[in-house]
Amino acid sequence: MSGLLIYLVILLITAFLAPMLISRAGKAAPWLLGMVSASGFAYLLGFAGFISKGNTLNYTIEWLPELYLNFSLYLDGLSLFFALMVTGMGALVLVFSGNYMKPYAMKHRFFFLILLFEFAMLALVLSGNLITLFIFWELTSVSSFLLVGFYHEKPEARNAALQALLITVAGGLAMMAGFIMLGQIAGTLEINQLLKSGDLIRNHPHYLPVLLLILAGAFTKSAQFPFHFWLPGAMQAPSPVSAYLHSATMVKAGIYLLMRLSPVMGGTPEWKYILTITGAVTMILGGYFAYSQTDFKKVLAYTTISALGTLVLMLGIDTDISIKAAIIFLLVHALYKGALFMIAGLIDKSAGTRDLRKIGGLGKVMPTASLAAIISLLSMAGLPPMIGFIGKELIYEAKFALPDIGNLLLVAGVLTNVIMVAISLALIFNLFLGPLKYPGEKPKRPAFALRIGPTLLAGISLIFGLFPARVADLLLSPAIKSIRPTIDSLKLSLWHGFNEVLLVSFITVAAGITLFLLYRRVNPVLTKFNNEVITFRFADAFNKGLDMFLHLTKKKTSFIQSGYQRFYLMAIFIMTSLLAWYQLIYTWPDIENISFSKPGIYEILILILIVSSTLIAVSVKSRLAAILSLGGVGYGIGLLFVIYGAIDVAITLMLAETLVLVLFMVVVYHLPKFTNFSSNASRLRDAAIALLVGGFMTGLVLKAGQLNLNPKISDFYVENAIPLAHGSNIVNVILVDFRALDTLGEITVLVIAAIGVVALLKLKTKKGSAT
Amino acid sequence: MKSYIVQLAAARLLPVTLILSMLVFYRGHNDPGGGFIGGLMASAGFIFYAMAFDTREAEKKLRVSPLMLIVAGLSFAFISTLPSLFAGNPFFTGEWVSLSIPLLGKLKLGTPLLFDFGVYLTVWGVIVTIIFNVMEE
Numbered sequence: 001m002s003g004l005l006i007y008l009v010i011l012l013i014t015a016f017l018a019p020m021l022i023s024r025a026g027k028a029a030p031w032l033l034g035m036v037s038a039s040g041f042a043y044l045l046g047f048a049g050f051i052s053k054g055n056t057l058n059y060t061i062e063w064l065p066e067l068y069l070n071f072s073l074y075l076d077g078l079s080l081f082f083a084l085m086v087t088g089m090g091a092l093v094l095v096f097s098g099n100y101m102k103p104y105a106m107k108h109r110f111f112f113l114i115l116l117f118e119f120a121m122l123a124l125v126l127s128g129n130l131i132t133l134f135i136f137w138e139l140t141s142v143s144s145f146l147l148v149g150f151y152h153e154k155p156e157a158r159n160a161a162l163q164a165l166l167i168t169v170a171g172g173l174a175m176m177a178g179f180i181m182l183g184q185i186a187g188t189l190e191i192n193q194l195l196k197s198g199d200l201i202r203n204h205p206h207y208l209p210v211l212l213l214i215l216a217g218a219f220t221k222s223a224q225f226p227f228h229f230w231l232p233g234a235m236q237a238p239s240p241v242s243a244y245l246h247s248a249t250m251v252k253a254g255i256y257l258l259m260r261l262s263p264v265m266g267g268t269p270e271w272k273y274i275l276t277i278t279g280a281v282t283m284i285l286g287g288y289f290a291y292s293q294t295d296f297k298k299v300l301a302y303t304t305i306s307a308l309g310t311l312v313l314m315l316g317i318d319t320d321i322s323i324k325a326a327i328i329f330l331l332v333h334a335l336y337k338g339a340l341f342m343i344a345g346l347i348d349k350s351a352g353t354r355d356l357r358k359i360g361g362l363g364k365v366m367p368t369a370s371l372a373a374i375i376s377l378l379s380m381a382g383l384p385p386m387i388g389f390i391g392k393e394l395i396y397e398a399k400f401a402l403p404d405i406g407n408l409l410l411v412a413g414v415l416t417n418v419i420m421v422a423i424s425l426a427l428i429f430n431l432f433l434g435p436l437k438y439p440g441e442k443p444k445r446p447a448f449a450l451r452i453g454p455t456l457l458a459g460i461s462l463i464f465g466l467f468p469a470r471v472a473d474l475l476l477s478p479a480i481k482s483i484r485p486t487i488d489s490l491k492l493s494l495w496h497g498f499n500e501v502l503l504v505s506f507i508t509v510a511a512g513i514t515l516f517l518l519y520r521r522v523n524p525v526l527t528k529f530n531n532e533v534i535t536f537r538f539a540d541a542f543n544k545g546l547d548m549f550l551h552l553t554k555k556k557t558s559f560i561q562s563g564y565q566r567f568y569l570m571a572i573f574i575m576t577s578l579l580a581w582y583q584l585i586y587t588w589p590d591i592e593n594i595s596f597s598k599p600g601i602y603e604i605l606i607l608i609l610i611v612s613s614t615l616i617a618v619s620v621k622s623r624l625a626a627i628l629s630l631g632g633v634g635y636g637i638g639l640l641f642v643i644y645g646a647i648d649v650a651i652t653l654m655l656a657e658t659l660v661l662v663l664f665m666v667v668v669y670h671l672p673k674f675t676n677f678s679s680n681a682s683r684l685r686d687a688a689i690a691l692l693v694g695g696f697m698t699g700l701v702l703k704a705g706q707l708n709l710n711p712k713i714s715d716f717y718v719e720n721a722i723p724l725a726h727g728s729n730i731v732n733v734i735l736v737d738f739r740a741l742d743t744l745g746e747i748t749v750l751v752i753a754a755i756g757v758v759a760l761l762k763l764k765t766k767k768g769s770a771t
Numbered sequence: 772m773k774s775y776i777v778q779l780a781a782a783r784l785l786p787v788t789l790i791l792s793m794l795v796f797y798r799g800h801n802d803p804g805g806g807f808i809g810g811l812m813a814s815a816g817f818i819f820y821a822m823a824f825d826t827r828e829a830e831k832k833l834r835v836s837p838l839m840l841i842v843a844g845l846s847f848a849f850i851s852t853l854p855s856l857f858a859g860n861p862f863f864t865g866e867w868v869s870l871s872i873p874l875l876g877k878l879k880l881g882t883p884l885l886f887d888f889g890v891y892l893t894v895w896g897v898i899v900t901i902i903f904n905v906m907e908e
Binding site: 647648651652655656658659662663666667724725726727728729731732733735736737740743744747748750751753754757758761762 | 799800801802803804805806807808811812814815818822841844845848849852865867881883884886887889890893894896897898900901902904905906907
């Protein structure tokens, strides 16, 4: 089992080595990287037989089992299915990127990031613990952020990247809260154990909040309405990224999570209604907006949103047939959408634009790629003999089988599919068939490395459509069974017989063709309608909200952060002493009853030294004198420690006092003389604060003497210093052995403070300001 | 305020402070002292030197950049936590070895000593960094 872990580590190392490989191995490098990914695919495929017999694999490294935190990997039909998509698509995309990214100077970084993403995504679907899953979930968000903003010199790309990151990470945080609550309820975060405690979780009073939090994560990641808008924005990414992250894998992470948790949280009315409604709305809106886009990638982005909506809808319907439909459609969509995104990139590369109004008839210059595109588009339209047809038929069947709202959903589904058919036909006939049209130079025939990915994917779409049974047995059935073990095996075939589903399919296709024929007439009207009537843009609203939030924080910060150190000190002193006083007043009687022993002559002398130094410090008119007398206070306290036998503390205090004095002197040396003294009012205020703080410290010290810790902590150290730590200086033994972790933390803080001081001083000298 | 007497004193005192700080550091395990105090003493010597001459001279005398002291110190402190993991004990357990050296008798060496040395170097480096930077202003 740990073979999976080894492969993950290999993938991570490959990611870090990729930049070097790209510069050393040149042309061969993307192929080599693709091989690494493909070998993962082959390795995982080797598990297919084992998993399809109903076995699962589990591998756990304990981390903090008390908090249910483990690093776990879990392989069953569902994770295998996703893992194969991640590695398989990864291999094709890497090869594709090799050619696509050639002209870019930053291609080293690109390959690092995309491999890092592949690692994170694979680890996400293989995670056997929800917190492990969460960590890799966030890692995919981060790598997506960096990839969307890959053309970082473009402000739109940076903006889109930030938007995608904020939305997915916000959802991710909500999801983490949901996971933690889930862990509290079930007493475990291990997926294989959670799968058994579905009833406990569904009947828990906190079920709804947990569900909502987790759905927030899944919906933001999978671009569900109303969070869908980051996905079209993310089209700023290079095309291979869109093909890989934003159609085939990362946006499916939310779907994966829903499928994963469906046996744990699914089946309740809340689950059904939320998922069904969100999914249906997303499905229709995505289809509608896709129709009026002119950028090929934007069309694909909105159809992806629509497809994700369909998937959520299927999971919401939550019947045997709908879950089957969801798994098939997932595969269908990854195949055709991955291919189409790569073709969009390839067209962009050879024709210089993706604007659908400017290009057409590309079949004449790129026959292979166009054939692949047409096959993929037919699959998207759900036409036979593509696997897309099987997927769509099952989706219809699932909606038919639903009693009450089924008809409504069926209408919504038909409408969406009509649009899909129309879009597919429009793309086929305008973009690939028909007269050749291009804005600039004549498009060149794309390179082999660019063609291989889409061609393979389209070929698989066709082969799976013609011979679906074998795939169903080996991959799809186990995936479905891990969502719902009771389900009967999947029987797929292209020909279902003549029934009502087929009839609806005919209607869909006929309506789609009609819509396509009206394309030229309907589209301008729709575009106009969209631009003028629907002025509300989600992305803009989000940005506006973000600006308002930033404005608010700026105001808040400038209110709290005055920039004057004395106000910070005052705030700290007043708050601390007030909080302490609140406690002290309750226990004051204890303190009053203390009996003091008579002070000796040394104590009295030291006391006089301290008090007189203090008085001098507050009354002199020279900084130097004030600092020196403050030093007197410090040394006086040091002497007290000497008398009471705390030699280590005394030495440390003396040395620290000396160094602080030196530091003060150095600073004072540069300062001008006092010009104006503080007013009487502010001196009075400072005196009050000083009394408050001094009083609470006194009370605290007196109180400390009264505390009876049983058994005494110091006794433990006295007894164990020599046997356990081989040292007789208890103070030092505590510092370097018993509480060494604290010391390590403290010296780290010291270092950070030093870096801070250096940074502040260097910054100032650079700016050349005198204040 | 360049005074020859102060300069002479600082130059003569520097090695003494350093040796003393090492001694204080080493005896720390059984008698008053330790890495923190030792580090403070070592930096005091250099700060006195920097006041008598200037920070550039003091940095030259230090030979390595104060930053390197910090890096080395933190690294030692961190490395000292690792042997316990190899010995199969919980993180940070003190591991000791006893060496018998002819003439000197038994010498006990342990990871806490290495850790304390890390503290010594870190404190030294941090204090010197901060004060030198402020003095340069």
